[in-house]
Amino acid sequence: MAHQSDLIAEDILGYLKSQEEKSLLRFITCGSVDDGKSTLIGRLLWDSKLIFEDQLAALESDSRKVGTQGGEIDFALLLDGLQAEREQGITIDVAYRFFSTDKRKFIVADTPGHEQYTRNMATGASTADVAVILIDARKGILTQTRRHSFITSLLGIKHVVLAVNKMDLIDYDRTKFDEIVAAYQEFAAQLNYSSITAIPLSALRGDNMIEASANTPWYSGPTLLAHLETVQVEQDAINKPFRLPVQWVNRPNLDFRGFSGTISSGRVKPGDEIVVTASGQTSKVKDIVTFDGNLEEAIAGQAITLTLEDEIDISRGDVLAPVEAKPDFADQFEARIIWMHEDHLLPGRPYIIKMGAQVTNAQISDLKYKVNVNTLEHVAGKTLELNEVGIANISTDKALAFDPYDDNRHSGRFIIIDRFTNATVGAGMVNHSLRRATNIKWQEMDINKQARAYQKGQKSVILWFTGLSGAGKSTVANLVEKKLHALGKHTYTLDGDNVRHGLNKDLGFTDADRVENIRRVGETAKLFVDAGVITLVSFISPFRSERQLARSLVGKDEFIEVFIDTPLEVCEQRDVKGLYKKARAGEIANFTGISSPYERPENAEIVVNTSDQSAEEAAEAIVAKLEEFGVLGAWYPEI
Amino acid sequence: MQPNLTHLRQLEAESIHIIREVAASFERPVMLYSIGKDSSVLLHLARKAFYPAPPPFPLMHVDTTWKFREMIEFRDRMAAEYGFDLIVHINQDGVERGIGPFTHGSSLHTDVMKTESLKQALNKYKFDAAFGGARRDEEKARAKERVFSFRTETHRWDPKNQRPELWDIYNARINKGESIRAFPISNWTELDIWQYIYLEQIPIVPLYYSAKRPVVERDGMLIMVDDDRMPLNPGEKPEMKSVRFRTLGCYPLTGAVESEAATLPDIIQEMLLTRSSERQGRMIDHDQAGSMEKKKQEGYF
Structure with a gap:
């Protein structure tokens, strides 16, 4: 059966030879808590003889203690890894399981079925080629069936197995099975699957798991294992255009300069002409270098090192491609996004995007709509919450090379990282680039910033005043501007309140x-x-990330953060505008310092405290600092 | 039709990708070298990843001073042969306190000489990424481990708060003092490891092959008398038996199995025909239910 025991015992060398040609299939199982998913995987492991006797002993004792099968072996107990989960009887994370037969090695992503953990399913689906979607035959298609199907198709899975489980509990009723399959096919027509294989099963009893069941004489299709062993997953990656995302420049000595990475799609041979997507420089492949010798050809999935005929500038993050089939290269694109964090997605907030080896700052410039993962309806929304899916325009600080995800599943995919917590907060798949990015060029003027500032004998900077309401930001900023004006400097003040009357009303x-x-x-x-x-600029700007956003817009020396560090008690005591009183009375929601946090600057260039120095003294201190920073001197342009 | 890559070539490529990604993303990576078969595979993959250059990071062995003598000989021989940069770290504090498995029990010994010692070494050299040879198939708690596993400044693992990991894109962002444990062979099984060792002819410690060795039976485990630090109980007399080891660690904590398997094909054959999992020979897993998960949270691999 699973392993050829006879061959192992009699001819181990023959067996080893036969195992060298095995392929690998990654699949994901999706189902809700009671669909029997863990039992299904447990049985596949069991039947492929990957359960050892000591594990079996543990399983038997666990089955008696906490099993749900009346003391019989509870296969589900094989799977739940973390102790707390075992006690609750639910799986809460993605777990990877391994088993193999003579034809294939399998990696199973086991993901939870209940509502709040969509992100885990997306994680598991990202590397899977096949999705096994479990349905309880008694219940038919449920909301979660639709959700699981949508998420797997969102992540580009093309092959689905509809595992109609617990057939034993509906007396192997063919009519009910056919009804479920028909209903599913109707629903799935709007998803992008290329094959749907429905199998009537009982994971618990073993019907149609490994061997065809006598209980379903009306079913002539493959068993679950037979299907998984033979399903042809997309060989597409190899037939797509060549892409090599450069991970590492290998330079052991002056005579060798290699570009290492895993070929994400296509194939490459020595002599092929390639282009560096970002720079447009071209060259020809000299050698495909590996530890095991140079290759005549390399294909998608291989981790190789290329040397080129010409010395051209290539670094980590560059994507090498054929001259005639370059990927898109853009700093604005539309993508579908899965949000994976408790902190909501905020359009405009700076995030980091990592796409292959390319890393850049990025913003979600426009959330077009959200997709209800249960009904697939489009819903308007300003943010995405944990486990929500949306379509958004994204703009990046530097252009990225990618293909639309639907054209090439090995390209155009990225994770979104929070710049401050470093958490992975989302994942995205590119729909298409936005052409306006390539059409609107930044207009280069002959008279530039340096020239204008030089004319005024100053260096142009942003002085960003942050602090609580009533801290004295506007007062101090006003005094600083007066002093600068008196020194003959050209200034302007953007005041938070004033701007809200016009531009931001x-x-x-x-x-x-x-x-x-x-x-x-x-x-x-x-x-x-x-x-x-x-x-x-005089703005409460309570969030570190938002101040960072403003800082990131200009050059490194052009942003000076001035923290007016006045204690909350002092501000509240002053209460110039009577706002604290209202906030305390609950009349103003989201009031900074009272009902919304103020994140203190950690590395402000200038800090002043108006509770132990006067506004005048604070303004003098700031002007002195500006002198020190060279803002007030004539500033010679570098050109 | 173009033949697909075999499962071993796919696993190999995935591991090389991970190793390169770590080297490119961190300032001070280190490869933890335990001298076992998984470490041998990991080292082999690292050499492949950067060929013709040597791996751009050192190897580090956290020595508990209770490893089999043959392991230490093998380690030093490999270092000399491949010319890699080897760091050996011993918890001197533990040595001074005389910590050992016979006198203090497996739990305290492992805690001080392995877990604590590893943290000491990571702090001492300020490594921000450490490769380990853990596999997801080894133990239930490991099935959920990420490839890039985030550790706090105190080296703790929080299984409830792991970063989601999609495709082959790994989040390498950390703050100062925090670190990542990277597991390039996460998706390999024990059988994959052996097949690969066989296919690539990777050298492994001779203890994996059967030979006559002096052992005593204790609590149902065959313990090899590797040196004279091992106190014999009344009536205990070492016997010469044909044994080998399916897993290697501190000799007093590692059970041998009776076996005649003296070649790689013999070992693979035996593995496929016997039915006990490889970690059974390790005492630390038996201490208490869920013990691996507890150890992981505390910083053990």
Whole structure:
């Protein structure tokens, strides 16, 4: 059966030879808590003889203790890895299981079925070629069946097994089976599957798992294992255009310069002409270098090192491609996004995107709509919450090389990382690039920022005043501007309240609106800096990430954060605008310091405290600092 | 039709990809070298990943001072032969306190000489990424481990709060003091490892092959008398038996199996025909239910 025991015993060398040609299939099982998923996987492991006697002894004792099969072996207990989960009887994370038969080695991603863990299913589906979707024959298609199907198709899985389980509990009723299959096919027509194989099963009793069941004489299709052993997963990767994302530049000495990476699609031979997507430089492949000798050809999936005929500049993150079939290269694109973190996605907030070996800062510039994962309906929304899926436009700081995910599943996929917590907060798949990125070029002017600032005998910077309401930001900023004006400097102040009367009057005080508020102010300030002006911005700007966003818009030396560090008690005591009283009374929601956090700057360039120095003294201290930073001197352009 | 890559070539490529990704993403990676068969495979893969250059990181062995003598000989021979940069770290504090498995029990010994010692070494050299040879098929708690496994500043693993890991894209962002444990052979099984060793002719410690060795039977396990630090109980007399080891660790904690398997095909044959899992020979898993998971949370691999 699973392993050829006779061959192992009699001719181990023959057996080893036969195992060298085995292929590998990765699949995911999806089902809700009671569909019998763990039992199904447990039985596949069991039948492929991968359960050893000591594990069996543990399984028997566990089955008696916590089993749900009345003391009989509970296969499900083989799977749940973490102790706490075992006691609750649910799996809460992605676990990977391994078994093999003579034809194939299998890697199974086992993911939970209950509502709040969509992200785990997406994780498991990302590397799978086949999805086994479990259905309890008594219940038919449920909301979670639709959800699981949608998520697997979202991640590009093309082959689905509809495992109609617990057939024993409906007396192996063919009519019910056919009804379920018909209903599923109707639903799945809108998903992008290329094959759906429905199998009537009882994982518990073993019907149609490994061997054809006598209980379903009306079913003539393959058993589950037979299907998994033979299903042809996409050989497509090899037939797509060549892509080599460069992971590592291998340079042991001056005579060798190799570019290492895993071929994500296509094939390559020495002599092939390639182009570096970002720079457009071309060369020819000299050798395909590996530890086991140079290759005549390499295909998708191989981790290789290429040397080229010409010395051209290539570094980690570059994508090598054929000259005639380059990937897209853009800094704006539309993508579908799965959100995976408790902190909501906020359009405009800076995130990091990692796509293969390419890493860049990015923003979700526009969330077009959300998709209800249960009904597939489009819903309007400003943010994405944990386990939500949406379609969004993304803009990146530097252009990325990619193919639309639906064209090439090994390209155009990325993770989204929070810049401050470093958590992986989302995953995305590119739908298509946005052409406007390539059409709108930044207009280079002859008279530039340096020239304008030089004319005024200053260096143009943003002075970003942050602090609690009532801390004295506007007062101090006003005094600083007066002093600078007296020194003959060209200044302008963008005040939080004033801007909200005009440019930002359409924005409220939700987290999403606050981010947009900061973004607009930051962009405006950036234009002023370009105009050569010393730009004072006075904004509560409570979130570190939003201040970081503003900082990231301009050059490294062009952003000076001024933290007006006045204690909350002092601000509340002053309460110039009477806002604290209202906030305390609950009349203002999301009020910074009271009902919404203020994240103190950690590395502000300038810190002043207006509770132990006067506004005048604070302003003097700031101007002195500006002197020290070289902002007030004539600034010679580098050109 | 173009033949697909075989399962071993796919696993090999995936591991090389992970090893390169770690080398490219971290400032001070290190490869933990336990001298066992999985480590031998890991080292082989690292050599492949950067060929013709040597791996751009050192190897580190956390020596508990209770390893089999043949393991240490093998380690030093490999280092000399392949010319890799080897760091050996011993918890001197534990040595001074006289910690050992016979006097202090397996739990305390492992804790001080292995888990604590590893943390000491990682702190001492300020490594921000450490490769380990753990596989997901070894133990239930490991089935959920990530390939890039995040560790806090105190080297703790939080199984409830792992970063999702999609495709072959690994999140390498950490703050100062935090680190990543990277497991390039996560998706290999014990059988894959043996097949690969056979196919690639990778050298392994001779203890894996059967030979006549002096052993005593204790608590149902055959313990090899590797040196004279092993106290014999009244009536215990070492017997010469044909034994081998399916897993290697500290000799007092590692059970031998009776076997005649003296070649790689013999070993694979025996493995496929016997029915007890490889970690059974390790005492640390038997201490208490869920013990591996507890150890992992505390920083053990």
